Amino acid sequence: MLAxxxxxxxxxxxxxxxxxxxxxxxxxxxxxxxxxxxxHLQGYTVYAxxxxxxxxxxxxxxxxxxxxWLASVxxxxxxxxxxxxxxxxxxLSMGAVLALALAQERPEHITGVLALSPAFRHDGWSMxxxxxxxxxxxxxxxxxxxxxSVFMEQPPYGIKDEALRARVVSQMHAGDxxxxxxxxxxxxxxxxxxxxxxxxxxxxPALRAPCLVMHARNDDIASVSNAYEIQRRAANAPITLxxxxxxxxxxxxxxERRVVIARAAAFVTELVEGAQPGDGADVx
Numbered sequence: 001m002l003a004x005x006x007x008x009x010x011x012x013x014x015x016x017x018x019x020x021x022x023x024x025x026x027x028x029x030x031x032x033x034x035x036x037x038x039x040h041l042q043g044y045t046v047y048a049x050x051x052x053x054x055x056x057x058x059x060x061x062x063x064x065x066x067x068x069w070l071a072s073v074x075x076x077x078x079x080x081x082x083x084x085x086x087x088x089x090x091x092l093s094m095g096a097v098l099a100l101a102l103a104q105e106r107p108e109h110i111t112g113v114l115a116l117s118p119a120f121r122h123d124g125w126s127m128x129x130x131x132x133x134x135x136x137x138x139x140x141x142x143x144x145x146x147x148x149s150v151f152m153e154q155p156p157y158g159i160k161d162e163a164l165r166a167r168v169v170s171q172m173h174a175g176d177x178x179x180x181x182x183x184x185x186x187x188x189x190x191x192x193x194x195x196x197x198x199x200x201x202x203x204x205p206a207l208r209a210p211c212l213v214m215h216a217r218n219d220d221i222a223s224v225s226n227a228y229e230i231q232r233r234a235a236n237a238p239i240t241l242x243x244x245x246x247x248x249x250x251x252x253x254x255x256e257r258r259v260v261i262a263r264a265a266a267f268v269t270e271l272v273e274g275a276q277p278g279d280g281a282d283v284x
Contacts (some may be wrong), residue, residue, distance in 0.1 A: 004028065006033075008047075010043050014042065015043060015044070016084050016085040017111075018044070018081070019089075019090060020047050020049060020076050020102075020205070022051070022096075024091070024095045025035075027092070027095070035252045035261055036255055038261030038264075039264065039268070042265045042268075042269070044078070044268065049075070049077065050072065051068075051072045053189075058186055062188045064192075066193065073102050077102060077106070077109075082110070086111045088111050088268050089103060093119040093222065093249065097115075097196055097197055098196065099177070100211075100230070103211075107206065107207075107208040111209060113211040113272055114212050115213045115227075116214050116251055117216065117226075118222065118227055118230060119226055122221060124220040124223050125223070126154050126156065126274055127156060150186050151190070152184040153185070158221050158248050159254055160255055161254055175266050186195065204230070208237050210238045211234065213240065214227075214241075215228050215244070215251075217243050217245055222250045224243065244260075
C-alpha cells in the first residue's frame with residue numbers, strides 16, 4: 001500500500017461494507033480524511049486511494065492520463081473488494097467523476113456512488129476568465145505547447161471557512177504537495193480531465209447504482225450545473241441531489257463537513273441495511 005493512501009478497518013457487521021474514496025485533480029487523499037474518519041466511526045471499512053501522478057511534482061502529474069487515474073481507482077476497488085462484501089465508491093470534484101466511471105464499468109460490483117462536488121468542467125464563479133478558452137488546450141497539447149503551464153485557482157480556493165483556507169493555502173505554497181496538493185492545475189492535466197468527463201457523460205445511461213450527489217449552491221470552482229448534469233443524464237439510476245448553502249467546492253472539509261458525513265453515512269446505511277434517510281448518527 002502506498003504511504004499516502006490509507007485504509008481504516010471497520011467494526012462489527014458494517015465492516016463488510018467498504019467505501020472507496022477518491023480525491024480530485026491535483027489533490028491528495030488528505031482531502032478525504034475527515035469524511036473517511038466520519039464514515040469509519042459508523043463502522044464502515046474505508047479506503048482512500050491516491051491517483052497516479054499525484055502527491056508529487058508537476059512533471060509527475062502531466063506524465064499521466066485519465067486512464068492512469070482510472071487504473072488507480074480500479075486498483076483501489078480491487079484491494080478493498082478482497083476485504084469486504086460490497087463496495088460504495090465516492091469522490092470529490094474530479095474524484096466524483098472517476099467514481100461514476102467505475103460504477104459505469106462495474107454495475108454488478110458497485111452498490112452505490114457518492115458524487116461530491118462533481119466537476120466535469122471548471123466553471124465556478126472564482127475561475128480565471130481564460131479558463132473559458134479550455135477548448136484550445138487539446139490543440140496546444142497536440143503541438144507540445146504548455147507542458148509546464150498551469151492555471152492558478154484564485155481565492156477562496158474552494159473553501160468558505162477563512163481559518164481553514166489560510167492553513168491549506170499556506171501548505172500549498174510551502175510546496176508540500178503530499179499534504180495539500182499542487183497550487184495550480186496543469187493545462188495538460190485539464191485536457192485529460194475533460195477527456196474523462198466526456199467519457200463519463202457519454203456513458204451515463206450505463207450507471208445503475210443509486211447515487212447521492214452533494215454540491216454547494218455557490219461552488220466557486222465547479223458550478224452547480226455539474227450536479228444537474230448527472231441528474232439530467234442518469235436515466236437508469238436513482239439520483240438523490242442535496243444542495244449545500246454554507247460551503248464552497250471543498251465540501252468534505254468546509255463548514256458543512258458534518259452535514260456531508262452524516263448524509264453520506266445515512267445514504268450508505270440505507271443502501272445496505274434498508275435504513276431511512278437521516279438515520280445516520282451525529283458526527284463530531
